[in-house]
Amino acid sequence: MAENATVWEVFIQSKNGLAHKHVGNVHADDKVMALENARDLYTRRNEGSCIWVVKSEYIVSSETEDSEAFFDPSNDKMYRHPTFYTMPDGAKHI
Amino acid sequence: MNEIKFQDRIDAEIKIEPKDWMPDAYRKHLIRQISQHAHSEIIGMQPEGNWITRAPSLRAKMILLAKVQDEAGHGLYLYSACETLGISREELVQQLHEGKAKYSSIFNYPTLSWADMGAVGWLVDGAAIVNQVSLQRTSYGPYSRGMVKICKEESFHQRQGYEIMAEMAKGTAEQKAMAQDALNRFWWPSIMMFGPQDSDSPRTGNAMKWKIKRQTNDALRQDFIDKTVGQAEVIGLTIPDPDLKWNDERQSYDFGEMNWEEFWNVVNGNGPCNKQRLAHHKKAHYEGKWVRDAAKAYTKKQELVAN
Numbered sequence: 001m002a003e004n005a006t007v008w009e010v011f012i013q014s015k016n017g018l019a020h021k022h023v024g025n026v027h028a029d030d031k032v033m034a035l036e037n038a039r040d041l042y043t044r045r046n047e048g049s050c051i052w053v054v055k056s057e058y059i060v061s062s063e064t065e066d067s068e069a070f071f072d073p074s075n076d077k078m079y080r081h082p083t084f085y086t087m088p089d090g091a092k093h094i
Numbered sequence: 095m096n097e098i099k100f101q102d103r104i105d106a107e108i109k110i111e112p113k114d115w116m117p118d119a120y121r122k123h124l125i126r127q128i129s130q131h132a133h134s135e136i137i138g139m140q141p142e143g144n145w146i147t148r149a150p151s152l153r154a155k156m157i158l159l160a161k162v163q164d165e166a167g168h169g170l171y172l173y174s175a176c177e178t179l180g181i182s183r184e185e186l187v188q189q190l191h192e193g194k195a196k197y198s199s200i201f202n203y204p205t206l207s208w209a210d211m212g213a214v215g216w217l218v219d220g221a222a223i224v225n226q227v228s229l230q231r232t233s234y235g236p237y238s239r240g241m242v243k244i245c246k247e248e249s250f251h252q253r254q255g256y257e258i259m260a261e262m263a264k265g266t267a268e269q270k271a272m273a274q275d276a277l278n279r280f281w282w283p284s285i286m287m288f289g290p291q292d293s294d295s296p297r298t299g300n301a302m303k304w305k306i307k308r309q310t311n312d313a314l315r316q317d318f319i320d321k322t323v324g325q326a327e328v329i330g331l332t333i334p335d336p337d338l339k340w341n342d343e344r345q346s347y348d349f350g351e352m353n354w355e356e357f358w359n360v361v362n363g364n365g366p367c368n369k370q371r372l373a374h375h376k377k378a379h380y381e382g383k384w385v386r387d388a389a390k391a392y393t394k395k396q397e398l399v400a401n
């Protein structure tokens with residue numbers, strides 16, 4: 001059997017102004033085919049206004065297994081959240 | 095140790111992702127189940143593809159074409175999910191061709207009349223929906239996300255089938271007879287799509303423990319029957335089961351004995367269309383080889399030009 005075609009990850013912007021969101025992947029040999037396959041597979045019902053495709057091999061991911069240690073630096077910084085602060089009684093629009 | 099941590103995550107309803115540690119048997123079970131599901135979507139295009147060129151109107155033809163195209167998409171979502179477990183699409187197709195991987199037996203029945211397009215959409219997609227809705231909560235992330243996407247697309251499949259049945263059931267006496275005949279032929283194979291009874295289903299234990307399956311075969315089957323009986327009544331068709339009867343105590347329908355001998359016979363390759371379905375898939379795959387080769391050669395050439 002022929003070797004596997006390249007796998008591309010697909011990101012779709014559902015509407016102008018929104019962020020692209022990962023929806024899955026497609027097999028394709030080149031970028032034009034990847035875009036066309038992504039269109040046929042993931043936007044049969046007007047789900048998108050723009051598609052990105054990226055070769056899967058270029059995606060770098062953090063590990064879920066040590067996610068705790070990886071995300072640790074943000075754990076103790078409650079002062080980054082607005083709820084951390086005490087507002088005087090009667091203060092409005094803040 | 096790993097195994098205990100894994101089960102804890104499952105019990106806490108935390109999804110398992112491709113890079114997470116998982117027991118070998120969990121991975122194997124998933125590959126078997128997801129590939130079987132993917133192959134079913136793809137092989138399932140054949141019985142309906144059979145009627146695209148003979149659809150009774152342009153409207154019917156466009157709908158059927160879109161439906162079959164969706165099934166191709168479902169197959170691809172599922173192959174993608176399966177590949178995250180470390181098996182290539184080529185291997186998956188090869189397993190299908192060698193008969194090592196199965197697909198749903200329902201697609202080994204022929205589609206003899208236009209009414210069968212109604213019965214397939216209404217019953218076969220209907221049964222698939224009950225199963226797939228339940229699988230949205232499966233423990234493996236990529237499978238679960240695939241199911242969510244598929245479920246969004248399925249409901250038009252069932253409705254277009256039911257519409258065909260309803261139209262024919264209120265048509266001429268001959269049309270109504272065709273609809274009833276389609277229901278007669280597809281009813282039992284459809285309720286057997288949920289697989290053997292729980293008492294004869296050896297793999298259910300692990301699948302439930304690992305939350306790959308969320309409900310047993312019998313529970314899903316009962317759910318489907320309870321939903322469907324009323325729909326048949328509304329359009330004036332009769333479900334071909336003399337033992338079908340509302341059970342007030344269980345708040346469910348009792349139903350007759352399924353013919354498991356026929357079921358296993360079809361699973362084991364002796365259904366009316368097993369050979370034809372597989373032969374057609376192989377033929378399409380081999381006849382498409384030059385296209386895949388050409389695409390690869392073109393990419394190589396582009397790379398050479400660029401460098």
Ligand SMILES: [Fe+2]
Binds near residue numbers: 135164165248
């Ligand atoms: Fe489907």
Ligand SMILES: [Fe+2]
Binds near residue numbers: 222251
């Ligand atoms: Fe469907």
Ligand SMILES: [Fe+2]
Binds near residue numbers: 135
């Ligand atoms: Fe399906």
